[in-house]
Amino acid sequence: MNLKYFDAHLHWFINSAFADRLAENIGDRSSGEYYIDTYCKDGTLVGGIIMGNGDIHQQGINIPDNFYYCLGLDLKERVAQIDDYFDCIEEHLMREKCVGIKIYPGYIPIYPNSGYYDSIYKLLVRYNKVLSVHTGMLASLSGKLKYAHPLHLDDIAIDYPSLRIVMCHFGNPFLSEAAAVLERNKNVYVDLSGLIEGPFDAQKFMIEEKNYIELLKTWIQYIGDNQRFMFGTDWPAVKCDIYTEFISELFPENDIENILINNALNIYNIKGD
Numbered sequence: 001m002n003l004k005y006f007d008a009h010l011h012w013f014i015n016s017a018f019a020d021r022l023a024e025n026i027g028d029r030s031s032g033e034y035y036i037d038t039y040c041k042d043g044t045l046v047g048g049i050i051m052g053n054g055d056i057h058q059q060g061i062n063i064p065d066n067f068y069y070c071l072g073l074d075l076k077e078r079v080a081q082i083d084d085y086f087d088c089i090e091e092h093l094m095r096e097k098c099v100g101i102k103i104y105p106g107y108i109p110i111y112p113n114s115g116y117y118d119s120i121y122k123l124l125v126r127y128n129k130v131l132s133v134h135t136g137m138l139a140s141l142s143g144k145l146k147y148a149h150p151l152h153l154d155d156i157a158i159d160y161p162s163l164r165i166v167m168c169h170f171g172n173p174f175l176s177e178a179a180a181v182l183e184r185n186k187n188v189y190v191d192l193s194g195l196i197e198g199p200f201d202a203q204k205f206m207i208e209e210k211n212y213i214e215l216l217k218t219w220i221q222y223i224g225d226n227q228r229f230m231f232g233t234d235w236p237a238v239k240c241d242i243y244t245e246f247i248s249e250l251f252p253e254n255d256i257e258n259i260l261i262n263n264a265l266n267i268y269n270i271k272g273d
């Protein structure tokens with residue numbers, strides 16, 4: 001089964017031993033060229049959103065057609081002096097390829113609702129672009145989990161009702177709290193990346209992790225609005241094509257095409273290159 005998909009959450013790290021290890025673990029190589037060569041070649045991957053990491057001056061360069069990026073604020077020392085980078089951040093938001101800003105609470109020890117990022121949120125509202133927030137489990141032992149709890153997004157959603165907020169990774173494993181935030185805030189959306197990490201066989205996973213899948217389905221149904229969910233991989237965490245089989249299992253047949261492609265384009269307001 002070859003499903004077409006848009007990958008709304010992927011990473012192209014530059015010189016990262018961590019990313020190299022993740023890629024090696026799934027039998028891939030951590031580079032943008034490898035990703036395009038591997039996943040676009042049979043026409044199933046139609047585009048995606050690169051979640052930025054590292055130096056903000058280096059992000060958003062050489063983004064291929066049908067791909068976009070969120071400017072990632074993941075360097076502690078840069079975030080500590082965020083006001084100094086305000087003009088540079090605004091310049092990114094003026095570009096069509098830049099569809100939002102990604103913040104990394106947990107990796108960065110700042111609560112997303114602390115007021116620290118308020119000037120950024122106002123800027124996003126002004127440019128009608130998306131705030132993407134890392135929520136849930138951290139991929140490394142460094143960092144502090146409390147900052148990454150999905151409940152913090154409730155404050156932002158209420159204080160900025162016209163801001164579109166993407167809760168990356170569905171707050172996993174804080175699923176019930178994530179669902180509570182989503183149920184009452186229609187301006188909060190989910191990318192379903194990062195729910196699995198490492199190599200897996202989709203069919204086997206579906207059987208062995210039946211309870212996990214039921215739990216995810218339960219909270220998705222509780223929210224009751226499948227237009228607010230979108231596909232993403234967190235590549236190089238998993239092989240993208242196999243991950244589509246897992247995500248498709250969570251939704252009714254009629255919604256799958258929207259989950260895999262259209263919802264992301266609507267949520268990130270992407271018109272196409």
Ligand SMILES: [Zn+2]
Pocket residue numbers: 009010011051234
């Ligand atoms: Zn990610």
